[in-house]
Amino acid sequence: RGPGLYRLQDLDGDDRFEKIDRIIPMTGGGEHGPHAIIPGPDGRLYLCAGNQTDLPEKIDRSRVPRHWSEDHMLGRMPDARGFMANRLAPGGFILSFKPDGSDVELVSTGFRNQYDIAFNPLGDLFTYDADMEWDIGTPWYRPTRVNHVISGAEFGWRNGTGKWPEYFADSFGAVANIGYGSPTGITFGTRAKFPAKFQNALFISDWSYGVVYAVHLEPEGASYKSTFEPFISASPMPVTDLLIHPEQGCMYMTIGGRKTQSALYRIRYTGSESTQPASFPDNEPAKTARAARRQLEAMHTPGASLDITAAMRHLGSPDRALRSAARLALEHFDSKLWRDPVQQALPAQSAITMAVALSRKGTPADQADIQNSLLRLDWSKLNNTQRLELLRAYQLSFLRLGQGDPAVRQKIVAQLDSHFPVADGDSLVDRELARVLIYLNAPKIVDRCVAQMNGSNSAEQQIHYAFCLREAQQGWTPQTRKAYFQWFYDIGTARGGASFGGFLENIRKVAIGNLEDEDKKELGELIGPLPAPKDPLADLAPRALVKQWTVEELSEKFAAKKGGFNYERGKQMFAVAQCYKCHRFAGQGGIQGPDLTASSQRFSTKDMLTAILEPNKEISDQYEATVFQTEEETVIGRVANLNGDNLMIATNMLDPGNFTNLKRSDIVDMKPSKVSMMPSGLLDTLSEDEIFDLLVYLQSGGNPKSDRYASITPAR
Template identity: 50%
Template sequence: MIQAFKTLSVIVSAVLISHPLLADDAHKSQTWTFTDKDHGWIAYRDCSLSLKDNSLQVKSTGKDPHFGRDLKASGGWKKIRIRLRSPQRLRGELYWKTQKNNSYADKRSQKFDTRMAPKKWQDLVLVFKADSDLTGLRIDPASRKALIEIESISLENSEAPRSASATPVDQIKLLKDFKIELLYSVPTDEQGSWVSMTIDPKGRLIASDQYGALYRITPAKIGSNTNDTQVEKLPVDMGMAHGLLYAFDSLYAVVNGGKERPSGLYRLKDTNGDDQFDEVKFLREIKGAGEHGPHAIILSPDKKSLYIAAGNHTDLPKPEKSLVPRNWDEDLLLPRLWDARGHAAGKLAPGGWICRTDPDGKEFEVVSIGFRNEYDIAFNPEGELFTYDADMEWDVGSPWYRPTRVNHATSGSEFGWRSGTGKWPDYYPDSLPAVVNIGQGSPTGIVFGTGAKFPAKYQDALFISDWSYGIIYAVHMKPQGASYVATYEKFASATPLPVTDLVVNPVDGAFYFTIGGRRTQSGLYRITYTGNESTAPVEPTPDALAGLRELRRDLEEFHGQQGENIVYSVWPYLGHQDRHIRYAARIALEHQPVEQWQNCVLLEKDPAKLITAGIALARNGKPSFKTPLLNRLKSLDWNALTANQKMDLLRLYQLVFVRLGEPTESERKNVLAQINKAYPAQNSFMNRELSRVLVYLNAPKVIERTLELQNKALTQEEQIHYAKVLSSLAAGWNDDLRKKYFNWYVKSTAHKGGMSFNKFLVNIRAEAIKTLSDQEKEMLKPILEVNLEKSAPVVKGPPRPFVKKWTVSELLDAANNDKIQRNFERGREMFAATSCFKCHRFAGEGGTIGPDLTGAGGRFNAQNLLESIIEPSKVISDQYASTMFILDDGRVVNGRVINLSGKNLMVLTDMTNPSNLTVVNRDTIDEMLPSKSSMMPTGLIDTLTKEEALDLLAYLRSGGKTDHELFQKKK
C-alpha cells in the first residue's frame, strides 16, 4: 500500500516517456532533448551550456549557477523530470515563475538532492503547483564547480500529491506503558517545517518554522479528540528561530536568519494585553547562520538569566565576561589538515559555545566552548548544565572521528572541537570528557523529564533527539566523582522520525515533540504515561558523591574572579584524583594574574599538581618560562607516574612547544631521555601521544618504530594515525622506509569510512609527498601514481581459511568447561580478524556504525554474546534495526535511514561502507517493514579455531580490561 505520508523526491530509477516538443500548447506535456542547438535553454549566471553526445553539458563556474528558459504551460500541479548525471552530489533548487508572479523567488521553488553516482544516469522528479499559467523554469544545479550532463527535461501535468501527514503513531515504537498521539500534521506548503518550541504560561506551545513564521498551538486536552488541537499563525514579523523561550513576560527568539533577518537574540512582548505580540526588540546580534548557527535558549535554574547555545559556524557575540579563560587556541603540535570536502575549513577555536546573559541581553558571559554543533541545552534538577553535541559523520573511520556525545557543560569547560583532523581526543587534560558517547547521529532538541507525569526514572532522565536516525533516547545519569556517567535507552523511534525539539508542559505534565527540519514533513506529538507506577514529583535525594560536586562548584565560584587568596585556595586541588575537580581548580588559577603563581609551579614537588599547574603555565606564561618549566619537568620519573599522569605529561609537552616555543637541542635531548624508551607502549592511545611528541622531536628510530606499530595495528583508525603523524616528518628516512610508508597507502584502499574518508587519505599522502626529494619521487613513482580514490581495494594478506560452522551450543559448552587462562591480545586480534572493529567501538577503538560493545560483557552472559555473534538476526536491537523498503518499481532496499533532505531518505545498506548511501524517494515507497535480517553478517567466526573463538569471547566479556579474571591463571 502507498503510505499516506509520502512526498516526492529523487526517484532512484525511472523510465522516461518521450514526447514531441509542444512549446505552444500550454495544456500538453513538453520534452526537451539535446540533439541540436535549438533547445531554448539559456545560461543565466555562473555557468555555461554546450552540447555533447546528445546531452546538455552544464558547466558550473561560480557560487550561484543557474540556467533556464521561458515557456508556456497551464497552471496547476506540474511534474518535471530531469534525466542527468554528475560526478558530484548535487544540492540544487528548481524555480518557476507564472503569469501571476512573473519572477523567480524562494516562495516558488523546491530544493532537490541527488546521490553520488558519477557514471550512472539518474532521474530527478519534482512536483509543484503553479498559481497561474507557467511562464518559465530555472534550475540551480550546484553551488560549486561541477559538470552536469542532462539527457532530457520534460514537463507534464500532474495530480495533486496525497495529503501530507507526519509519521503515523502506529509506526512509532515506544517504551511500554507510554502512549503517543499525533496532535497535528503541519501543512508544509503553508506552515513550513517546525524546528523549535516553547511553552507559554497558559500551557500553549509556540513553534517556529525553520524558514518562516511563528505558530501558537493550543493542544487538545489529554483524553479528548486530538482534532481539537488549535493552531494559529502569530501576526508578528518573527520566525526562523532555532531557539524559543517564554520568560520574563516575553517571548525570546534566537533567530538563525542569515540574509532574510539578522541572526541574533530577539525579545517579543504583548504591550496592550490582547494576547498577541506587538513589540519586537533586537537585543543582540549573533553572527552565524545555517545549521551550525545560533540555536537554543533556556532559562537558568534561578530564573534570573538566559543561556544560549550556538554551533561552530557562529562567532562569539563580543562577550563582556567569560568563565572560560580567553586564551583558547588550536593547540596542535603537528600540522592539521582541513576537512577534505571543505566543511568548516578555516574555522578556529572556540568552536560552538554556550553563553549566559541577562533578560535584556546587555551582558554576555561565556560559559563553555569547544563544541561542534550542540543544538540544545538543559539543566537537571540539581542545576547542572548538559548538552548533546554533534559528530562529523564524514570523518567516520578516521582516528579524529568523535561520535555524538552528551556533555556535562560545567563552568569554564572546553570540549576540544577543532576543525578537520585537529579534533582533540577526550583524554586531553585541557578539555573534559563526555558523560556518554551515543554514536553516529544528528543531535537536535533535548530536555530533562523534570515536571513530566512520568515514573521517577524518566523524570530524572535526559531526553535527547537524534534527527537523522529518528530516535528519542532516555539518558539515565549516575553520579561519578564530581560529574556523571550515563547509560541510555531508546524511548521512541520510527523511520522516518526527524525529531527537532522536545518540551515538558508544566500545565498538563505531558511530553511534547516536533518533527521536521530541512523542509521535511513536520508534525506535533504528545507522549503520556499510562502505566501503574507513581508519577508524583520526584524529591531530590542526596547521594554519596554530592560532596564532590559541591567542591567542584565551590572552585567554580572563582571562575571569572580575581583575588589575593584564590591561588592558595585552589592550589591543593590541582592534583585531586577527580578530573573535573582538577579542571575546575586549574581554570580558577588561570583567571588569576600569572605573575602571582608562575614561580609556584616551578617549586611544586607533587607530580600531579606539577603537571596540572604546568598546563596552566604553558597556556598563560611567557616564552621566558619555557626553559625553567622544561627543566622542572625533566626531574619527573616517568616510570613512577600513573598511566593518566603520563598521558597528561605528554599533552603538557605539546602545549609547551606550541605555546612557549620550540625546544633547544639540549631541551630536546632531556625530553627524549625521559620518554623515548617508553615507545612503543602497551596502550594504543599512549602510543598515539608518544608518536606525536617523538615525531615532533625527531627521536632516533621513530620512523622504524612507528611503521612497525602501523603494521601491527588492528584498526584502520590506528594505522591512519601513524600515517598522519609521519606525513610531516622530512628527516630520518631511507629508501626502504619510504617504500614501506607509501606502500601502506595502496593497502589503505581496503579501508572504508565517511564521505571525506578517501579524500583525507589522498591529502595526507600529498603532505608526505611534499617532504620527498626529486630523486625519491622518481624512485616511488609507480606507488605514488596509484589513484587512492578509484583503485580497487587491496586486501592485506590471504583470507583466513574456513575452520567450521560454529554453533552457539558448541562454543557455549566449551566456554562453560574452559579451564585455560585466556589470551587478551589474541582476543583483541580476533576482534579485528572478524572485522568487528570496522563497525563496533570497543574500549575506545574501532568504528561507530554498530553499537559500542565495551559494556556488552557486563550486560550479557556468554550465551547472549555468542547468539549475537553467530545468530545476529535472532534478536535485533531496536537501536540498530534496519528497515525493508518495498518500492513501487518492485525493488527492495534494506538498511537504516541515516539522513534526510527534503523528501529524500538516505539509506545505509552496508555497515562496512558508510559513505555508500542509497537515496530512496518517499513517494516511491509502497511499504515499509521492520527487517527480519540483521545488518551484521553471519559466519564471522567460522574462520576461528575453538581457542581463538574462546579468546574473542573472553575479550568481549572483559570490557577491554587486561586484568579481568578470564586472563588470570586458573586456580
C-alpha cells in the first residue's frame, strides 16, 4: 500500500480493525517525519510533520500562499556537516483534513521538527518547534520555541545558515523562546484537576534535558504573550508525550525513545488550592483583535472574496498577527486587484507591509513602485521593528523581482547608508543594514563592517559580519583584508555546536576563494592553515585578580554612588565577565543560562549581586546539574542527549558543544548537584567601577537611553 496516513476502523465493536485504508499518501520518516494527529475544534483532523517529510502530492487547498522560496540575500551556506543540505522550503508543515482524508488543506509551513500540536480553549493552535543544536553560537541559531500557528503563517526554517530570524516581516515569530532542548509531546491543561494557573497552561516536553515546562499564555491583541516555568524535571527523564485524562483530571506522561528505559507516569495535584474548572484568561481588546484576524483569515481559502478595505486597514496594524493575516489575504489574490495603493503615500507600516506582499506576489514590473514607496519613508520616524521590516521589504524586492534600476539602487543606498551603524546600538538593525548595504555595494561599507566585526563584544554579531563580508567583491583595501582574515585567528576562543567550527572554516574558504592571486600573495600566512582552537578560558588570563568581592561590600558602595555610569564600559564588562557565553542580553549571547534582558524587573541590585557572586546559594530547577557517580569517576553536568545506554553530559557551560560520554549501566549513583553550573569568581578581575557599570548595564536592559544613564561620564 505504500507509506502515508492510514485510517483503521473497527466496524463491529470487537476490538479488531476490519478496515484499513491509506487515506493520504505521504513520504517521509524517521525522527523528522510525520508526527502527531489531533482532532480540531472544527471537526477536522490536524497533522504535523517535520522537515524530512515531503508535502503530499494532492493538496486540495492551501492557506499558505504557494509561492514560497528560500529568500536569502547574500546567499546561504549548507550545514558544515552536510545535514539536510538538500532539504528546501517549505520545511516542516501542518495539514488539516476531514476524517476520511479528503479536503486536504495546508495550514502552515517553515518548521524544523514540531513533534506535537495542541489547541487552546479559544480555538488557537500551538506547537513546540525544535532547534538545530549544531548551530549553537552562530547568529542563525534559533532556540526551541513555542509558536502560535496562525493561518497561512511561514515560520522560516531553512537549512544551514539560512534560517530566518524571527523578526522577518514575511515570517511569524515565537510566542516563547525556550532554549536548548528536544521538543516532544505537548498538551493544554484543560480539564486537569490542577489549580487554575495550570489548567490554562500549555505543557511542553523537552526530551533531552528531562523537563516539562508550563507555558502561561495570555491573549495580547490577535496573538499571545507568555511566561514559562519548569513543571516537572529529572535527570535523565526523556519525556515523549503528555495528556490530561478527561475524567480523572490527572496528567499522564510517557518517557523512553532511542532504546532508553520507557515508563508511564501519572501526575496528580495533592495541594489545597481549588481545582474547580477555570476559564481561560481573556480580555475584550483581544477578543476584538481575534475576531478581526479570523475575518482576514477567511480570505485565505479558495472561493473567498477579497475585502480590500479590511485588508488595507490592518496592513498597518501595530499588531503583528493582524498585519500578517492582512498581508496573506492579499497574497491569495491576483496582485492586479490590490496593487494600486503602492503608488500612494501610505502610512509607514502600511507601505512596508504592502511592499512585502507585492514583492512576493507581484512581477518585475512592480519593482520600481515598490522601492519608490519605501524611499518615501523617513528612517528617523520609524521604530526598530519597522526598520527591520523595511530592510526585509527591500531584500524581497530584489530577491523576487531582480537587480532593478541602478539609479534606484543608489537612492536606496542614500536613504540607508548614513544609519549604519545605528545610533542606538540595536544589533539586529545593524545586521540587516549590513546585509542590504553589502548587497548594494554601498561606499565604505566593507570598512565599516570590518570595524564593527572587530569591535563587537558578541561573537554572534562578529560572525554575522564575517558571513556577509565573505561575498563582498568591491571596496576592500589591503588593511581591511588583513583585518578580516586576522579575525579568524582572534575568534579562536569562541565555542558553539557541532557545526560551529566548520561554519567558520567554510566562511573563510569562500572569502579566500573570492581573492585575486595578487591578494593571496599579499595576505600570505593569514590565509594559511588555522591553528588549533584555544582554551575558551584563555581570554581571562591577562586580567589580574582585583579582589574577592562580597555582596555586602558592593551593595553598600553601589547604593552610595549617585551617577556617572558608563554604558559602553558596562557592555564591555558583560563580555569580559563572560556573561555573553551563557546568557542572552538585548538579543545577543548564549542561551545556556536565563535571558538577563529583563533581570532588573525581577531582581534588586543586592539580589543580582548575590546571583553573580554566590551562584550556589539558590539554583533554579531549570538549570540544575546532576552528579553522576561511576566506579571510575564523578561527572557533574546536565544530560544533553541520550541514545540507548549512552548519555552525553554537558559539563561546561562555557563550552556547550563539548560533552562527556557515560554509559547508563556504569552509573552507580545520581543526585542533584549543590554546585551551580555558573562559575564563581567571575567579577574578581573587575574593579569596583567596572562592576558598577556592569550592574547598571544590566539594569538598563541594554538601552543606552535608559534613565540609569542620566549623566554619562567618559570611560575611566
